[in-house]
Amino acid sequence: MSTAITEKRPSTLRGASLPKWSPYAIAAGSVALGLGISAAAGLDSSIQWVLIAGLLFVLGTYAIAARVEGRRQAKDRVATALVWVAFLLAVVPLVSLVWSTVSRGVKVLDIYFLTHSMGLVADSEPGGGIYHAIIGSLEQVGLATLIAAPIGVLTAIYLVEYGRGKLAKAVTFFVDVMTGIPSIVAGLFILSIMLMFDMQPFGFAGSLALAILMMPVVVRSTEEMLKLVPNELREASLALGIPKWRTILKVVIPTSLGGITTGIMLAIARIAGETAPVLLLVWGNSLINSNPFEGAQQSLPLYIYQQYANSAGSGAAYDRAWAASLTLIAFVMILNLxxxxxxxxxxxxTGR
Amino acid sequence: MDTTQITDAPPPTPQPTVAEQKRAARGATRPGDRIFLGLSRGSGILLLVIMAAIAGFLTYRASIAISKDDANFFTTFEWNTQLIPPKFGIAVLVFGTIVSSIIAMAIAVPIAVAIALFLTHYAPRRLSGPIAYVIDLLAAVPSIVYGLWGALILVPHMNGLYGWLDDYLGWTGIFTWQGGAPRSMLTVGILLAIMILPIITNVSREVFRQAPQMIEEAALALGATRWEVIRMAVIPFGRSGVISASMLGLGRALGETMAVATVLSPTFDIQASLLDPGGGTFAQNIASKFGEASETGRDALIASGLVLFVITLLVNGAARMIIARRKEYSGANA
Known part of the structure; x- marks a missing residue:
């Protein structure tokens, strides 16, 4: 690190400045020091040496830059260092999350796992699979999409094409607020209706809660897409004497269809991972139940939770939970991509 | 259906009212138009009805529960719905929810703002695009996966940090640790911070990107360092955006269920230490207590859910108001 100070570049126009490689040198030095301190003090957690190294990096940057370049430059360098440290700090857990899911998930993830249910398999034993959970997830999410997508798209059409006045303002505001409803509250809402009619858990109840969570997302994204359609297209169509509803159906929607589809798929990806409402309303089932209108069903996120919670520390159940997580993440990521x-x-x- | 009704049915053709004349002036309404308008307006109204129904049904069930409650719903430190008469209150949940969210915000907001600045002002341009994309994808990772990762990977890694905090900061009282598994409020807060990081980063990045380039360049031309440009031109411009982004993140942290339910080992009491396992949050309490709850128990959980609903409604509403006001003033989104 001392080399960073000695190499000053003389310049008449600018004050003394650190060489370009100095941040890297300081970073390498602080990582080495951080590791050294941790080893000397017998700290075994990786979180600790990363934190020490980060702290050393920021302090070292300030000390060195303040001596060579002056306080203003030093502050600038500290800000840069802090921003980089924050970025790296955030990357570590996220990389760890993806890495652990993939590396542990592939252990039991195979065709058998995807095509068998947990029937006759105790939670603590190896074996079994997620076939019933995949069926449940697909049905619940599919039904939710069938409900939420048309309502969401129509609401967006209302807001963009017709919406004036108080009603439109109220809808816009409450759509925004609705995006923030915790998923468990949506589950409780459907639950309170079910309690009133004394109903047992079934898949479609979960779909209703998921639809509530999905609608505002679809409205928001569709609205943005419809706003992108140039007004000239609408005016040209209306000028030809075409009714407004046909203009919307034949001109506006086809123009923005790609964007609307994207929005709906992103919304599906969001609700596919929801656990809380499914936990309250669909209950979970270790057997295959392909009827969403009767009896408890399973779903992928709920399967992960139950494998984790009911496993009593059994490695086989954790393996299944990771494999199901990997399947779920893969599904969500593919939808996203x-x-x-x-x-x-x-x-x-743009342009021709 | 006898014939008299049919003959009665057509009323004398009325004179066009003012409203009808207006409508006629605006253009001929075709049946197709009317149906389509009806459908789309109907679904808009349906959304409002759903919101009202959520509030209404939750309030109804909650009132049933609270009328059976033998203790004060807001100040009681226990949750015994099996007792006759039942005694339950949300004091512990309010405390736990607020504490875990505060920890999450304290960690996530500075880091998220730094990452947003990194993406808009520091990262090499070739890198910032893909990184923003990855952050978008991370926002899509389901919360149960974060929960599983938190419980099986993060928790074991926290031991060292906990020992450290206990050694050096134990005297403060909030960092004392009795050596239990680190399934406590601090771990929950850290996990929530990781979860809300992407959303705060995304919104803040959009705001910083809109900061007026001219002012930034003017500052640079006057010899300001990059940090001075950010402090004087970017952050003042983006402050309200960052606040609303944080509140969106807060809304998510308040309502997060599965990540808290998997990581926390809950007890129904309040303790000063953040490192000792215990406490609970609204959403976690609902998820963990629901399985064995009787009918009264479920109503009690719905009552606590209503409180959560109102809190998130207020937080999100405030965030949206700030965003909306900013839009009006800035004119950037005309």
């Missing part, structure tokens, strides 16, 4: 692909592919072309 495809949705973004569609968005790019169908993006309105």
């Amino acid at each position: 495809v949705a973004r692909g569609i968005a790019r592919w169908k993006a309105p072309k």
